[in-house]
Amino acid sequence: MRALNKTTAKRLAHFCLFFFSLLSFAAAQPTIRVSSQDHDDYSRVIVTFPSSLPFTLEKDGNLLMVRISSASSFRLKAEPVKSRLIKSFSWVTSGDLYIIVIDVRHDRFRQDSFQIEKKHQLVIDLYELAELPVGEAAVVEAPEAAPEPEKKEEPPPSTEVAAPPVEGSSPEANGIRTIVIDPGHGGLEIGAKGKFGTLEKDITLAISLRLKALIEKSLAFHVELTRDRDMDVSLENRAAIANNHRAELFISIHANSSYRRNANGSETFFLSLNATDEEARRLAYLENNSAELDSPLATGNKDDIMMILWDMAQSAYLKQSQRLAEIIQDELNSLLGTRDRGIKQAPFKVLTGVACPAVLVEAAFLSNPEEERDLAQQSFQENVAQAVYRGLVRYIKLMS
């Protein structure tokens, strides 16, 4: 009996010792440091481990991931990004697995890596690759399908020199220029419904198709629609389509509805972060790359990593989105004759993950019988498209 007690006590002591050692590890908080620097023809990322740790390096699209498997816990200290090729550093963890995610501005790069054993350093050099040969932008059958491989080549507007094989300017200057237009709702998701039976999903598609035609007629932009017919597209996929096409602008077209019968007018929304702690943390993280992530975002697999990156996406573009909203609202006011409801901020799900300036246009109210009649008219739809188009032209000029 006594012996049994003793054994139990001993086991308990060992068990506690194990915890104690865990605790001391946690207290020491070994740090993994990440820094970046631009060189003449490549960008260098240095990952400094606290000790020699096994890792793997993996490229997935525009993401580079360093996977570390270790039982001890780490902190990540990311220096402010000093490379124009790199968007951000982040990390995710699940159990023993730690993944440092290097978010590169586009996927046209090749990496070369080597280790400096003495310093426990992993050095990754990123070489930007030239554009793929000219290809017509394909008509995508299913808009939520994988990113389209075709790229349209355009000479970088900033320089007269013929595109060199390795060029370090922004993706906008190098790649295809795409605007994504998002006709709200679709399929089973009809959106709002007017008294005379007008459906929001039909109006948004009609306006979007007109807007696409206007843009492609006169602007050097390719327009990608999140849907080109009556079909279901999830809100996440709408943002994904914009990001996969590296859209420079995202315009979601909607028709409003209110509990108030008299509600009327046009308004343009951009995202509000709803000022939650989580959003504040994301924002702080985005704005300050040197922030130490003491509580890493817990997640499991690669899809989750993508989700986290996309969840944060729009917060980096709020200022531009606001400017775009102001300009489009201004054009709506002068073309539509509807009441000016101004620009507003709201936590729209569809805008959250969009990694470019993004706005949501509420053309008019389907819940208002007069405006329902307007919205159903082709001339009014054309005017909405015209107004948004003029807004886009002004915005693009302003930003170039």
Added chain:
Amino acid sequence: MKKRAITPAQWTLFGLSLIAVLILVAVLFRGAGGEKIKSAAVTSPSESPAEPAPEAKTIALFFLSEDDNLLHPEQRKILASPSIVEEAEQAVEELIRGSDKGYISPLPPETKVRQLFVTKEGVAYVDLSREIMESHPSGSSAELATVYSIVNTLAYNFKPIKKVFILVEGSEKETLSGHINLSQPFVPLYSLNAR
């Protein structure tokens, strides 16, 4: 079997380890103050003995007005309770029941409050029945009104409630009807309230 006493050194080790474990547990629990519903600490309605005369309490419900796009307060008497959970539940039920002054309730009248609880971090989880989605007219303005009549009413009347998370049929939903993001808690937006 041979009897062997545990040496003082072993006891010391045991003691130290026990302290370490306690510290570790404390640290872990402090760090785990997440807002996920699964890990949230719940303040359950306190089981107070039945009071003979229930006291009334006046709260302000925030309804839409036909005149402007703002949320207007309307005084309403509810049963006072030592638990804010019970009071908050009544507040949402009264919002659904609608206005006595001709204001508009932006919640479908068939909606039921399935459950409401408040975490110790001040997040009120309001679990509503499916009608909040199924009978919703959709539209950005309508969704904003629905969300903020609930959020502003709860945060305005109940000090411990700092944020509101809206659930439908017990689970997190993306949106009510395609617009406003429900996958995060809302802080009140008092700029929507009429002065």
